[in-house]
Structure formats: structure tokens, C-alpha cells
Amino acid sequence: MSEPIRYKRVLIKVSGESFCQAGGFGIHPAAVASLVKELLPVIEMGVEVAMVVGGGNFVRGKDLAADPRIQRATADYMGMMATVINALSLQDTLESHNIPTRVMGAIAMTAICEPWIRRRAVRHLEKGRVVILAAGTGSPFVTTDTCAALRASELNAEVVLKGTKVDGVFDSDPMLNPTARKYDRLTYRKVLADALGVMDLTAISMCMERKLPIVVFELLKPGNLLGAVCGKGIGTLIAE
Ligand code: UDP
Numbered sequence: 001m002s003e004p005i006r007y008k009r010v011l012i013k014v015s016g017e018s019f020c021q022a023g024g025f026g027i028h029p030a031a032v033a034s035l036v037k038e039l040l041p042v043i044e045m046g047v048e049v050a051m052v053v054g055g056g057n058f059v060r061g062k063d064l065a066a067d068p069r070i071q072r073a074t075a076d077y078m079g080m081m082a083t084v085i086n087a088l089s090l091q092d093t094l095e096s097h098n099i100p101t102r103v104m105g106a107i108a109m110t111a112i113c114e115p116w117i118r119r120r121a122v123r124h125l126e127k128g129r130v131v132i133l134a135a136g137t138g139s140p141f142v143t144t145d146t147c148a149a150l151r152a153s154e155l156n157a158e159v160v161l162k163g164t165k166v167d168g169v170f171d172s173d174p175m176l177n178p179t180a181r182k183y184d185r186l187t188y189r190k191v192l193a194d195a196l197g198v199m200d201l202t203a204i205s206m207c208m209e210r211k212l213p214i215v216v217f218e219l220l221k222p223g224n225l226l227g228a229v230c231g232k233g234i235g236t237l238i239a240e
Contacts, residue, residue, distance in 0.1 A: 006229065006230050006231030006232075007047065007157075007158045007159045007229055007231065008047060008048060008158065009047070009048040009050075009125060009155065009156065009157045009158055010042075010047060010048070010049055010050070010157055010158065010159050010160075010161055010229060011050045011051070011052065011148055011151060011152035011155065011157040011159070011160050011161065012039075012049060012050070012051045012052070012161045012163065012225070013051075013052045013054070013144065013145065013148035013160060013161065013162045013163065014035065014051060014052070014053050014054065014086075014090075014163050014219065015054040015056055015144075015163065015164070016053070016054040016055045016056035016057035016058065016082065016083070016086055017054075017056055017057055017165070018031060018032075018035050018163065018219060018220070019031055019032055019035075019053075019057050019086045019089060019090075020057040024057070025057060025058070026057060026058065027057070027085065027086070027089050029089070029093070032089050032090060032093045033093055034220055035090070035093075035219065035220065036090070036093045036094055036097065038219065038220065038222070038223075038224070038225040038226070039094070039099075039130075039225065040097060040099070041226045042225055042226055042229050043094075043099055043130060045226075045229070046128070047229055048125040048126070048128075049125075049130045049131070050121065050125060050130075050131040050132075050133060050151060050152070050155055050157060051090065051130065051131070051132050051133065052133045052136075052144050052147050052148040052151060053083050053086045053087050053090060053132065053133070053134065053144065054083060054086070054143070054144040055079045055080065055081075055082030055083035055085075055086060055136075055144070056079075056082075057082070057086070058079075058082035058085065058086075059075065059078045059079045059081075059082045060079055061075040061076035061077075061078065061079040061140065062075070063075075064078065064079075072140065072141065073140040073141070076140030076141060077107075077140060079136075080106070080107060080135040080136045080138070080140075081107075081135070083134050083135055083136055083144060084103075084105060084107075084109065084112070084113070084134040084135055086134075087103045087105075087113070087132045087133070087134035088103065088112065088113075088134075090132055091103050091132055094130055099130055100127075100128065100129040100130070101129055101130045101131075101132055102114055102121075102124045102129050102130075102131055102132070103132045103133075103134050104116045104117070104120075104121055104124075104131060104132070104133055104134065105133075105134040105135045105138075106133070106134070106135040106136060106137055106138030106139075106147075107135040107138050109135075113134055116133065116138070118154050118155070121133075121151075121154075121155060122155060122156075125155065131155075133147065133151055137150060142200070142202060143200050143203075145162070145199040145200040145202075145203040146200050146202045146203045146206065148160050148162070148199075148203060149199075149202075149203040149204075149206035149207050149210075149212070150206060152207075152210075152212055153206065153210045153212060157212070158212075158213075159212070159213050159214070159215060160203075160207060160212060160213070160214045160215070161214075161215050161217065161225065161228050161229070162198070162199060162214055162215065162216045162217070163217065163218075163219025163220075163225070164198075164216055164217070164218060164219060165218065165219075165220075166218055167182060167217065167218040167221065167224075167234075167235055168182050168183065168184075168216050168217060168218075168235035168236030169182070169183045169186060169191070169196055169198045169216050169235075169236040169238070170182050170183070171183070182236065183236045184233065184236060184237070185236065185237045185238075185239070186236060186237070186238045187238070187239070187240060188204055188205070188207065188208035188238060188239070188240065189208070191204050191238055192204055192205065192208075198216050198236075198238070199214065199216075204238070207238070208240075211239075211240060213237060213238065213239040214237070214238040214239075215228045215234065215235050215236070215237055215238075216235050216236045216238065217234045217235025217236070218235065
């Protein structure tokens with residue numbers, strides 16, 4: 001028997017680091033292929049998938065603007081451009097598997113993507129197209145985590161699936177502390193109160209207000225994404 005689908009419409013947040021080799025820079029086609037490999041079974045199950053892509057493999061506004069010669073807003077727009085590059089690589093890789101996709105950009109780039117129009121995005125999802133959301137919110141001073149919470153709310157997605165390098169939220173950095181303890185479940189309030197660095201606090205508060213669950217999980221661990229979509233207790237669930 002096939003897996004029961006827990007969520008029918010999901011918003012997957014993929015960081016820029018998933019588009020390159022560990023600790024690397026730019027686009028590494030094999031890394032994008034690994035990501036798509038995890039997406040395929042979910043898409044083939046008929047789950048409606050919207051994706052927000054980060055851009056940290058090229059530019060993070062905050063880091064670039066540490067140099068006083070580049071303004072934070074400018075650096076953030078550069079970061080948004082970076083997400084567009086990632087979105088296009090994801091689009092082609094998905095389409096190489098005959099998965100229909102649309103890239104929708106929050107900044108007008110008519111030659112390469114559609115503009116973000118909520119009702120049109122919903123229509124794409126209903127038609128089984130993967131909607132790849134590029135250029136974040138189109139506004140500086142936030143990150144793609146906030147964009148994920150915002151677009152998930154707009155699209156009535158049932159969950160935000162936040163893919164990371166580690167298997168959920170820990171009480172300390174598991175990369176540095178081998179005894180770090182993983183949380184199976186957390187409340188939004190605990191994440192906010194303890195400032196657990198899992199997602200932007202703006203994104204967490206937006207999800208809290210909308211009662212939108214977040215699953216933080218290891219994106220590239222085989223079968224994890226599918227498990228998260230099926231509500232199999234993968235990673236850490238953040239909810240009320
Ligand atoms: N960014 C922005 N507004 C948005 C989304 C992104 O200004 O709505 C900029 C910001 O500078 C951010 C960069 O784009 O650092 C890349 O996005 P992010 O850091 O979220 O990428 P990730 O860490 O997920 O790879």
C-alpha cells in the first residue's frame with residue numbers, strides 16, 4: 001500500500017547551500033540533482049509543491065553589507081538576484097525529469113520568470129506544476145525564511161518544510177557539540193523565547209500567527225522529505 005499523504009499542499013524552503021558542494025560557492029549541478037531526487041517521489045504522489053529558494057551560496061545581504069561601502073539594501077537586492085539563479089537551476093533540473101514547473105519572481109524579470117501573482121500561483125499548483133518562488137519577498141531586510149512563511153500563508157499551504165543540513169532543531173549546535181539534544185517537537189513560543197536559530201524570528205512569528213506548522217528536517221537524507229510530507233515524525237515539528 002502506498003504511504004498516506006499527510007499534507008496535500010506544502011511549501012518547501014531550500015537554502016542556497018543545497019545548490020553547491022558543502023562549504024562551496026555557486027551552482028553545482030550534481031547537488032541540485034540530489035535535491036531533485038528527494039523531490040521526485042513527493043511530486044509523483046500528487047502533492048502540490050511550492051518552493052522558496054535561498055541564495056546564500058552566492059550572497060547573503062548581511063554578510064556583504066558588513067563592508068560599509070555596500071549598503072544593506074543593495075546587498076539584499078543582490079541576495080535576491082542570487083535566489084533567481086538558484087531557481088533557474090532547479091527549474092531545469094526538475095524539467096529534465098519532465099516535471100512541469102513555473103518560476104515566479106517577486107522582482108520583475110520578464111525574460112526569465114513570471115511575476116509573482118498569488119492567484120496564478122494557486123492555479124499552477126492545482127495543475128500539478130511545481131512553483132519555484134524566486135527573488136524572495138522582493139523587499140530587503142528580510143530573508144527567504146520570512147518569504148517562506150509569507151508565501152505559505154498566501155498559498156494556504158498546510159506546512160512549511162524547512163530543509164537544513166541537520167536533522168531538526170537541537171539545544172546546541174550538533175556540528176560543534178556531539179551531545180546536542182534534538183527536539184522532536186517545539187512550540188513557536190519556545191523557539192521565540194529561546195531565540196533558537198532555526199529560522200528568522202519574523203518567520204516564526206508569522207507562522208505562529210497563522211497556526212502554520214513548520215517541520216525542520218535534514219533535506220538530503222534519503223526519504224526524509226517524503227517522510228516529512230507523510231507526517232512521519234521526521235526532524236522537529238514546530239507548532240502550538
Ligand atoms: N533577501 C532579501 N529579501 C528577501 C529574501 C532574500 O533581501 O525577501 C536577500 C538577503 O540578503 C538574503 C539573501 O537574499 O541574505 C539570500 O537569501 P537567504 O539568506 O535567505 O538564503 P539562504 O540562507 O536560505 O541560502
